[in-house]
Amino acid sequence: MKRGWLPLGLMTALILALGAYTEARHSTFLGKENLNSLLLEAMPLILVSMGQASALLVGGFDISVAALMTMCVVTASFTMTDSTSGIVLLPGALALVAVGLATGVFNALLIRIFRLPSIVATLGTLSVLEGASLLLRSYPQGAINTDVTSTLTSSVSFIPLAFVGVVVLAALADGWLYRTRSGLALRAVGLDATSSRRLGMSTGMTVLLAFVVCSVMASIAGFYLAAEVQVGSPIIGNQALESIAAAVLGGASLAGGKGSFFGTMLAALFLTEIDNVLPLFQQPTEYADMTIGVLILLALVLYQAPELVARVRSARQRPGRVAATEVEA
């Protein structure tokens, strides 16, 4: 449990350090306006990364999330147009969530029933969704209702209300994951599906739920992407790898069973911060990709360091210890 705090601490430190460094050079960085736009910019990645963390927890990947977000933006350009208003917008908004639900169930079926590796299954889904988006909108068109987007982005001072929402959600989700029986069961399924099944847990349902949560979170991320671009763009979503990066930086294990929603939220915020400050230093965005890549590698090594040390130690002692306790017993 102690080790679980490492990603949270590291991400917080990095966010603050990068912020302080930037502020020292460009006093505009901590301006209310910039902070507000930074937090809003981070919303899609935070939401989709938290969804991704849930897929990673059961030992899977979902790389269809990017295409799903695009699909949601495109859908919004049909169902939430400028000409609709008021209560009529509600079914339009629900349509986006429905797209997310359907995608999640579809992915889960491919993985559970047809036994496809999640990376392959979601790659297929990604292509299908990308093609469908381009069929519906072959170029960016269809303005998205500004009433909705301004509601989504409403802020108190510089803090978007939605950001407060995800912080609370992430904290609650972590509390659930590490302080309740069902959270424990989810981690158990991610760590060892065979033993979990033997203990009477419904592993299939757990995986289904994890992937549905992932897709629904991606579709909510789609709302924020729509608020950002405000037009039905068929080529907008590209957060698949970044969402996995955020989940991993936030403490998720690629093997399943470990992760933190709060850490993921912080990591997504940090990744967005990098994107946000690079132009201030007149650096090309390519550096952002490289920085993120190097950071992920460093973080993985750092997070695994205690395990590696333990493994080296026990490997050195093991034969003697076992001989003493197992066989002589």
Added chain:
Amino acid sequence: MSIPGPVSPDVLSVRTVSKAFGAVQALREVSVDCRAGEIHALVGENGSGKSTLLGIASGSLAPDEGTVEIGGSVLRRHSPAAARRLGVGIAYQDYSHVLGLTVAENVYLAVPADARPPYGQMHDWAKETLAGFTLDLPVAAPIGSLSLAERQLLEVAKALLTQPKVLLLDEPTTALGPDAVGQLHALVAERARAGVGVVYVSHRLPEVLAVADRVTVLRDGVGQGTFDAASVSEEALVALMIGRPLKVAFPERRAPAEEPEVVLAVTGLHGERFGPVDLVVRKGEILGIAGAEGNGQVQLLRALAGVERAAGSATCGGAELDLRSPVGPLRGGVVLLSGDRRGEALFPVLSVRANATVQVLRRLSRAGVVGRSRERRAIAELVQRLRVRMGSAEQPVQSLSGGNQQKVSLIRPFLRGDVKVILADEPTQGVDVGARFDIYEALRAKTDEGLAALVKSSDPLELAGLCDRVVVMSRGRIVEEIPRDELGERRIVEAIVGSRTRADVGAPA
């Protein structure tokens, strides 16, 4: 003991269950029942279907035919969850622990939802609960830090925590010493007196007969009858367990030279699940390794090949082997034929030719370029000699039958000129009868050339027919050595099932 008076109701009743895995019929119309308060032993050789039967009774496996009734209700959905709800508790041979979680978390997950304390009190609760089984374990530690014996006892405790009507135990003592076995048996007997039915799978006859009321024998997936434990002798049970009709011939053994030189000498070798082991294999000899599954035989072979960590010493042809990686033994002339053909021994999608020559490519190449015709010439004779049945040397090895795949992996030691010892892990598993003889003959041909072979097999009949000498392993140690003139299926099975008493005496030098 036979139960006088009215017979208790059945808590488990398995009726005419059949189950096949591919072409292998694991169970054929087997019926077993277990009464409340009874300890019912289920015995049989390796591969006789004991674990399959438990898998079906616990919902892990769906039977092809037949029914399972638990506490009077038919098990309709074949899932472990459904069986648990009806009252089945099971201790798996390979455990149901979630390795990344702590002891307390594992215990917590094992009990039914209504028996769980609030999440925050998990540690104290787990400590108390385990104390009820006289288990003093570090509840906050990860499962991985427990010894194998502790994991095994915890597995049984977890099964009992579900308050089962019927308790299934699958080889629950493989990692336990005599004291712990006694402790476990006392616990099981106490639960039986409280009305729980116990099905106890074990290959250790003296151990299981000491506590069982009735015994059912399985052989080759067929029930051989159920007996009162008090009125049946160990000898009679062994006779029922063995006696599979002989379908395979074995190659002729050559008369040994006077005291041939030692090729492989192992001293004090010990690793995660075995040891310390001392043994020697002589020139021209095939040494068999017998034992019930999971008593360290595989680990011993793998350690000698450098693929499993071990300490101690082994020499081959007088030179010390470097066991830290597979490279050392290979350089020293020791090759492993892994029992996991698809996963370890072969490259399934590569051709027969590529699989056969992969270890000797340098010799078959000139200036770094592998000559295909040289490769084909090199294997052509061996393909014929081993009678590998295939369309062409270019077809992927996975398209061959299991037996022919094994023959392809056997070509490798034939191609290398420097092999001194062949370690074969289940060389004929999944191999059809026809191909078995070819494999035996190939091994014998190699040893006649002066090599030594170490063959691990779960089939006593095979060991009796093929080997010059057999050692029997139990709980990681060699507990008995059977010389050539005593070899026989019955002798080996007796050594395996009786190995508990002899295990206390210790390993022969």
